[in-house]
Amino acid sequence: MAQRATLNSVAEAAAVSRQTVSNVINSPEVVSPETRERVLEAIERLGYRPHTAARQLRTTRSQIIGLRIAPVGNGVSGVVLDQFLHSLTATAEEYDHRIMLFTAADDESETRAYADLIASVGVDAFVLTHTHHDDLRTRWLRERELPFVTFGRPWGAEQDHPWVDVDGARGTRLATDHLVRQGHRRIAFVGWPEGSETGDDRRAGWSAGLAEAGIPERREAAVFDGVEGGRSAAARLLDEPLAPTAFVCASDSLALGVVGELRDRGLRLGADASVIGFDDTPTAAVLGLSSVAQPIAEVAAECVRQLRVMLRGEPGPASALLPPRLVLRRT
Amino acid sequence: MAQRATLNSVAEAAAVSRQTVSNVINSPEVVSPETRERVLEAIERLGYRPHTAARQLRTTRSQIIGLRIAPVGNGVSGVVLDQFLHSLTATAEEYDHRIMLFTAADDESETRAYADLIASVGVDAFVLTHTHHDDLRTRWLRERELPFVTFGRPWGAEQDHPWVDVDGARGTRLATDHLVRQGHRRIAFVGWPEGSETGDDRRAGWSAGLAEAGIPERREAAVFDGVEGGRSAAARLLDEPLAPTAFVCASDSLALGVVGELRDRGLRLGADASVIGFDDTPTAAVLGLSSVAQPIAEVAAECVRQLRVMLRGEPGPASALLPPRLVLRRT
Numbered sequence: 001m002a003q004r005a006t007l008n009s010v011a012e013a014a015a016v017s018r019q020t021v022s023n024v025i026n027s028p029e030v031v032s033p034e035t036r037e038r039v040l041e042a043i044e045r046l047g048y049r050p051h052t053a054a055r056q057l058r059t060t061r062s063q064i065i066g067l068r069i070a071p072v073g074n075g076v077s078g079v080v081l082d083q084f085l086h087s088l089t090a091t092a093e094e095y096d097h098r099i100m101l102f103t104a105a106d107d108e109s110e111t112r113a114y115a116d117l118i119a120s121v122g123v124d125a126f127v128l129t130h131t132h133h134d135d136l137r138t139r140w141l142r143e144r145e146l147p148f149v150t151f152g153r154p155w156g157a158e159q160d161h162p163w164v165d166v167d168g169a170r171g172t173r174l175a176t177d178h179l180v181r182q183g184h185r186r187i188a189f190v191g192w193p194e195g196s197e198t199g200d201d202r203r204a205g206w207s208a209g210l211a212e213a214g215i216p217e218r219r220e221a222a223v224f225d226g227v228e229g230g231r232s233a234a235a236r237l238l239d240e241p242l243a244p245t246a247f248v249c250a251s252d253s254l255a256l257g258v259v260g261e262l263r264d265r266g267l268r269l270g271a272d273a274s275v276i277g278f279d280d281t282p283t284a285a286v287l288g289l290s291s292v293a294q295p296i297a298e299v300a301a302e303c304v305r306q307l308r309v310m311l312r313g314e315p316g317p318a319s320a321l322l323p324p325r326l327v328l329r330r331t
Numbered sequence: 332m333a334q335r336a337t338l339n340s341v342a343e344a345a346a347v348s349r350q351t352v353s354n355v356i357n358s359p360e361v362v363s364p365e366t367r368e369r370v371l372e373a374i375e376r377l378g379y380r381p382h383t384a385a386r387q388l389r390t391t392r393s394q395i396i397g398l399r400i401a402p403v404g405n406g407v408s409g410v411v412l413d414q415f416l417h418s419l420t421a422t423a424e425e426y427d428h429r430i431m432l433f434t435a436a437d438d439e440s441e442t443r444a445y446a447d448l449i450a451s452v453g454v455d456a457f458v459l460t461h462t463h464h465d466d467l468r469t470r471w472l473r474e475r476e477l478p479f480v481t482f483g484r485p486w487g488a489e490q491d492h493p494w495v496d497v498d499g500a501r502g503t504r505l506a507t508d509h510l511v512r513q514g515h516r517r518i519a520f521v522g523w524p525e526g527s528e529t530g531d532d533r534r535a536g537w538s539a540g541l542a543e544a545g546i547p548e549r550r551e552a553a554v555f556d557g558v559e560g561g562r563s564a565a566a567r568l569l570d571e572p573l574a575p576t577a578f579v580c581a582s583d584s585l586a587l588g589v590v591g592e593l594r595d596r597g598l599r600l601g602a603d604a605s606v607i608g609f610d611d612t613p614t615a616a617v618l619g620l621s622s623v624a625q626p627i628a629e630v631a632a633e634c635v636r637q638l639r640v641m642l643r644g645e646p647g648p649a650s651a652l653l654p655p656r657l658v659l660r661r662t
Contacts, residue, residue, distance in 0.1 A: 064431070064452065071421040072414070072628075076613045082413040083403070089432045090402040098452060100395070101420045101430045121395065121429060227617055256617050282407045283614040286558055286587050297403075 005048035007119035014042035022115040062122040063097045065307065068110055068129070071103045076227070076253045080279050080294060081129060084151060087300035088127065095308060097124075111140040118146070125307050131155060131163070132197055147310040149303045153321075155197040162310065163319045164302045168198060168278075169205030171292035171324035172248050175276040176209025178326060179246040184274060188219040188244035190233045190254045202250045202278065219244050223254070230257020238265065245273050252277035252284045252291055259289060259331060275331045288330035295322050336379035338450035345373040353446040393453040394428045396638065399441055399460070402434045407558070407584045411610050411625060412460060415482060418631035419458065426639060428455075442471040449477070456638050462486060462494070463528055478641040480634045484652075486528040493641065494650045495633045499529060499609075500536030502623035502655035503579050506607040507540025509657060510577040515605065519550040519575035521564045521585045533581045533609065550575050554585070561588020569596065576604050583608035583615045583622055590620060590662060606662045619661035626653050 011018045016039060023031050024039040031039070042048075069085065070078065089099045100123060104110035114137075117123040124147065128137055131152030138161050141148045150163040172189075179187050189206045192199035207218060221236055223229035230253060237244050238261065249255035255277030259269060267273045277284050280293035302320045309315075342349045347370060354362050355370040362370070373379075400416065401409065420430045431454060435441035445468075448454040455478065459468055462483030469492050472479045481494040503520075510518050520537045523530035538549060552567055554560035561584060568575050569592065580586035586608030590600060598604045600619075608615050611624035633651045640646075 062452070069417055069420060072417050076617060079410060079413070079613075082410070082416075085413075085416075085432075086400055086403050089400060090434050093434055098448075099432045101416075101432065103421050103424055117429075121393070253617075282410075283617055286407060286584075286614055287618070 005043075005046035007048075007115075010039065010042050010046055010048045013046060014039045018119065019112070019116065022112055022119070025115065061311070062124050064100050064121060064123045065092055065097050066100050066102060066114065066117045066123040066126045068104050068113065069101050076251075076256065076281050076283050079281050080296065083296045084129070084300055087297045088303060091297075091301045091304045095304060097304070097307075107135065107137050110137050114141065114146070125149075125311060127151065127303055127307070147307060149306045149310075151299055151303060153197070153319075162306045164299050164306065165319075165321055166294040166299060166324050167321050168201040168324070169208070171278060171294075171326070172202045172205030172250075173209045174205075174324070174326040175248045175290075175292055176206045177212075178328070179248070179274055179276070180209065180213045180215075182246075182274065184246040185215055186217070186219065186242060186244045187215070187246040187248060188221070188237050189248050189250075190221050190223070190230055190237075190258055191250035192225060193222045199250050206248045225251055226253050227257040227260065230254035231261045232257070234258040234261035238262075247273070247275045249275065249277050252279050252281045252289065255289055255291070255331075256283065256287065259287065269331045276326070280327050284327075284329075290329045290331050291327050292324045293327050294324050298322055336374075336377035338379075338446075341370065341373045341377055341379045344377060345370045349450065350443070350447065353443055353450070356446065392642070393455050395431050395452060395454045396423055396428050397431050397433060397445065397448045397454040397457045399435050399444065400432050407582075407587065407612050407614050410612050411627065414627045415460070415631055418628045419634060422628075422632045422635045426635060428635065428638075438466065438468050441468050445472065445477070456480075456642060458482065458634055458638070478638060480637045480641075482630055482634060484528070484650075493637045495630050495637065496650075496652055497625040497630060497655050498652050499532040499655070500539070502609060502625075502657070503533045503536030503581075504540045505536075505655070505657040506579045506621075506623055507537045508543075509659070510579070510605055510607070511540065511544045511546075513577075513605065515577040516546055517548070517550065517573060517575040518546070518577040518579060519552070519568050520579050520581075521552055521554070521561055521568075521589055522581035523556060524553045530581050537579045556582055557584050558588040558591065561585035562592045563588070565589040565592035569593075578604070578606045580606065580608050583610050583612045583620065586620055586622070586662075587614065587618065590618065600662045607657070611658050615658075615660075621660045621662050622658050623655050624658050625655050629653055 007018050007021050011021045016035060020031060020035060021039055024036050028036055092099055102113045102117060104113050114126060126148040128148060128150040129152060131150045131154060133156045142161060153163055153165045154161060176187060189203055191203050194200060219237060221233035223233045247258045249258060255275050258275050262269060262273050277289050277291040280291040284291040299322060338349050338352050342352045347366060351362060352370055355367050359367055423430055433444045433448060435444050445457060457479040459479060459481040460483060462481045462485060464487045473492060484494055484496045485492060507518060520534055522534050525531060550568055552564035554564045578589045580589060586606050589606050593600060593604050608620050608622040611622040615622040630653060
């Protein structure tokens with residue numbers, strides 16, 4: 001009896017690697033026309049149906065969830081995604097699901113990794129991070145009707161899929177409201193260059209807080225994330241006439257740079273100037289930096305809940321926008 | 332034809348959960364005598380051979396490596412194991428291996444998780460962290476001839492298995508030698524209570540450095556890891572007559588506490604007193620704290636190399652003790 005065709009049997013028949021077969025299916029433009037034709041011929045001859053094969057996995061249920069992580073941990077802010085990883089592993093396990101890790105150089109490689117993980121390990125579902133406008137990964141997964149959830153909003157009208165996110169604008173709004181209540185009127189925002197959806201969202205919360213307080217000025221600096229970026233942004237803002245007395249920052253890294261610059265200028269934190277970061281990293285805790293905390297354990301639990309709804313084939317899971325909270329410390 | 336007995340078929344035959352079967356095999360004392368008898372009867376009747384089943388996996392080759400992580404990320408120092416996780420995932424992937432995560436409350440639960448991961452997912456091999464004296468996990472794996480490698484030494488003569496570790500004593504020795512060359516003579520050690528193998532190793536390097544420099548005094552304080560611990564240790568040492576002018580610390584968390592206490596006493600870091608931490612965390616980098624850096628990417632690469640040697644059935648892989656390096660900053 002003929003066996004069901006698999007990625008492996010197609011690869012063998014066409015004398016190419018499994019990756020090449022996957023490329024022909026998902027990114028034909030990267031394969032030479034000659035090889036492509038040979039692989040397509042083998043796919044047709046063996047009756048391989050990649051999308052159906054993927055769909056059938058849902059009845060097999062490996063209970064394995066795939067998650068892409070960065071090849072190297074990245075500094076102060078990367079810790080949030082590592083916390084998410086820990087929480088996701090623990091919550092998934094309560095329901096007998098396991099987390100399998102992989103890395104990818106970019107979104108397109110990530111979709112190739114999906115195909116490979118489905119074919120080789122039988123991964124059931126995926127959790128995605130770093131969503132952005134026009135995200136080809138979510139399109140790829142939806143076209144194949146594969147279960148997935150994103151930690152991060154779709155950030156685009158056309159992308160309708162389950163997601164969990166933290167309301168960043170609400171976080172910076174909490175920070176701004178707190179500073180206004182403390183009596184600050186010159187409250188600057190230190191964020192990232194425009195076009196980063198997460199960054200724009202955090203800026204919006206600060207701007208709305210100032211509007212509510214009847215403050216017209218919008219003092220801000222946009223820099224790449226990092227302590228040095230925060231330091232140079234603060235230096236620029238402090239050199240202006242009527243310098244800001246408070247800073248709402250899009251990340252703890254930026255906030256730590258601001259704190260460093262204030263210290264170097266002899267300004268007393270919490271007295272002469274106030275700083276609030278974002279992400280409540282261990283570094284912020286150690287330094288007594290106030291920060292907006294994302295409810296990471298809740299995000300992980302909600303991701304697992306939504307995946308389970310999908311894997312059981314129940315009606316479309318609702319998306320969830322979770323509120324952050326403000327952690328006040330010395331700064 | 333009779334199918335090969337599995338953990339699942341035994342569980343079904345005995346009308347118990349898969350976990351209970353696993354418990355009867357690995358931790359019979361936690362199962363009631365009555366249930367135990369029923370399960371043992373099913374094992375015998377179906378001819379289930381757990382150890383053989385595990386061994387057979389090596390010919391199947393799932394290419395999956397299991398790794399236990401803590402349920403929640405833990406502060407400043409936990410970042411090192413997260414860095415290891417990132418590097419391990421990237422390196423394993425180069426050789427088509429994947430990392431699967433799991434959590435466990437203690438070492439005994441970890442061995443039960445091994446059994447479950449082998450039975451349910453077909454995990455090929457394990458990477459262990461947090462090795463310690465008389466480690467029941469490594470004994471469990473060796474008895475079953477399962478491939479594994481530890482990030483951490485066996486810390487006991489009887490435990491002969493492949494491992495990769497970083498020479499902690501060499502790290503604190505580098506730190507101590509540097510401080511001696513700077514002219515310090517009163518160099519204290521801030522570490523953990525005796526009996527932590529890693530901590531004792533780091534203390535030994537400091538002590539050897541002082542011996543080499545002909546310094547007889549051994550000023551030290553042992554506290555539980557954390558910024559507050561470091562702070563109180565420094566306070567105690569600084570209140571003694573002829574207070575130390577330099578501190579070698581077993582972790583960055585401890586070092587950050589020492590730095591805080593020095594600042595509060597108006598002592599200028601790098602001038603009046605010097606502090607060197609351990610692990611070169613992002614927090615240390617941000618604060619300008621000198622620290623001993625573990626070569627985490629190399630540890631991960633060596634772990635993967637050793638596992639590959641084992642999975643190919645080649646002669647016993649050598650163990651590796653890798654040298655750390657000293658990263659000098661302001662403190």
